[in-house]
Amino acid sequence: MAAKRKQDSDNRAISRRDLLKMAGIGGAGLLLGGAGVGALFKSNQDSSTSASASPTNSSYHGELPFYGEHQAGIITPAQDFVVFASFDLTTSSIDEVRKLFKDWTAAASVITQGGMLGEDNENLNVPPSDTGEAAGLQPSKTTLTFGVGPSFFDERFGLADRKPAELQDLPSFNGDALRKEWVGGDIGVQACANDMQVAFRAIRNLTRIARGKAALRWIQEGFQRTSGADPSGGTARNLMGFKDGTGNPDVTDAAKMNEVVWTQAGDGPQWMAGGSYMVVRRIRIRIEVWDRSTLGEQEATFGRYRASGAPLGSEQEFDPIDLEKKDDKGKPVIPMDAHIRVAKENGVQILRRSYSYSSGLDTRTGQLDAGLLFVAFNRSVAKQFIPMQRMLAASDRLNEYIEHNGSALFACFPGVKEGGWIGDTLL
């Protein structure tokens, strides 16, 4: 494999490392991916040591454009940190909702450039217009991605006739243990950055701007291993210790993105053309239980070796997954309920962009509340995520070790053109 990769030393704009991060650590409970990472990474392996390569060639802490055909933060290689925020509208006026999105647009364009919000940051007699914790900090590749949930279209604003048919609360899947404090929301905002403080500042200021119009419903921070900790750019490991998240489609393949990620003009309401459906699931890992299961059981659960990441029965991480292979007793080497088998047989593609989370203790049990903030984008949630998750929920061995306790679905708008504002195709 290494030799093969060396041959393909074309100058791809996205580094192998970015793609690996793009693939994310996602997959606890969801598609770990059968395609094999190798096929995705055509760039010279040497370039993978560079953490600075990106679609815009900006540095690790540089700037990504806010305006564009599509929203940033979707096919953008996953930054190190996320702060996801779900808001409920508290106003009953559609004009106020429009104003909120206009104010958020203006703020987002400043935040993503690393600027200070407002003009009153020096007047001693008024509260500063920017909360200040990101003063002097780099943009850190901040992206802000906005979407609206099913409840946005209820009777309050008279938008029911504009609601996409598939924008419904996600159905309940086998084993769901949803807690109301992590479910739903009128508006979802995903803030990603290569710096946690920068990402937090973004959500904090958007929340402040929203006061009186919208209020936080729930919020979840997430992380993955940083570039500093992993200069080699290998596949990220999830909190279960496994290399994870390899089946993502190639984000540089525009045709593929149109097929898998971007909602097309004929798919539903015109306002969603160029947008994408964002699924957010808070998936707790039963850490204590996992930690006392044997390595053999852990590997059988994923269908991969923990150390190398290779599929069971193979040598290398990127070897193709052989579902037919039998051991000397005639049993499948990759168990029938192994995560990678269920995922591969599933066949549906989505774009995963997940993060790990750690939220202290579950005060009821004293156990760790840690797991996966699963974030995925798909062109049609009805045709992609929902059937995929039905199958995984029904037969994935991983379900023994995880619990879906949060869930939300948002229709992310198409990109904002300069002079326009978030949601202007709908509102």
Added chain:
Amino acid sequence: MKARLMFASLVLAMSVVFTGCSSDSKETETAAKPADTAQTASDSSDLNAKLKDVLEQYRQFSIEQSDQFIVETEKFVAAVKSGDLEQAKALYAPTRMYYERIEPIAEALGNFDPDIDARDGDVEAADWRGFHRIEKSLWEDKQTAGMEAFADRLLSDVKSLRALMETVEVDTAMLTTGAVELLNEVSSTKVTGEEERYSHTDMYDFVANVEGAKKIYELLKPELASQDAALDQSIGEKFTALEALLAKYKSGDGYVLFTELKEDNTRELSQALDALAEPLSQMGKALGV
């Protein structure tokens, strides 16, 4: 430009180190500015002169509240000292409302707040007195015995507060920050039920703090409306929304106990409060404080 310079020199005169207050500051992003109000950084003494009547009305309001506070505290103290537990408990929360409406002024007058309003743990145990000391006895120990000296001291503290009220100089900045401070009081301790941990009468304090802030807003409203009509309208609407929520918790002449509120209720109240406090905190800017 002149206004800018005047403002800058005023700040310098206050011996405050201050950087980058030039009109050509490069960080003048205009995004997400809540309202397009031009800032008239006028000299605050001009503003105070302009609002002289308003300031005097507020001073009168504070004095009236403190006068009534004495009257009600006398009744409360009498009940405690006569050993009438039920009467003392009934008078406790309504009496405190007179104080809660003007709390920022009281705090500006020196050490009265801890003497009158400290909660257990706010001060050294040996120094703890005031309403909450008596509250603990009435509700937790279910008795008035032993509270006589605290009751006398409370009344004398309340009277001293009233005497000092005469001397207070009210300026516009005190009003604009005071209104926000009243809401911050709610946000910090009342909406969490920490203020009245024995009696659970937090809703009385909540309402009184909001009434105190509303009084300030109403006095400043004519000037505010002429400077920034949109902000004035926003504040007015948010007050109405919060008052409507608070009305749901009325019970007889008073309010329900905090323990009757569910988490959804306190969250709704807290968010309505934040929705009001944010535009209210822009009032000073709009007035040119």
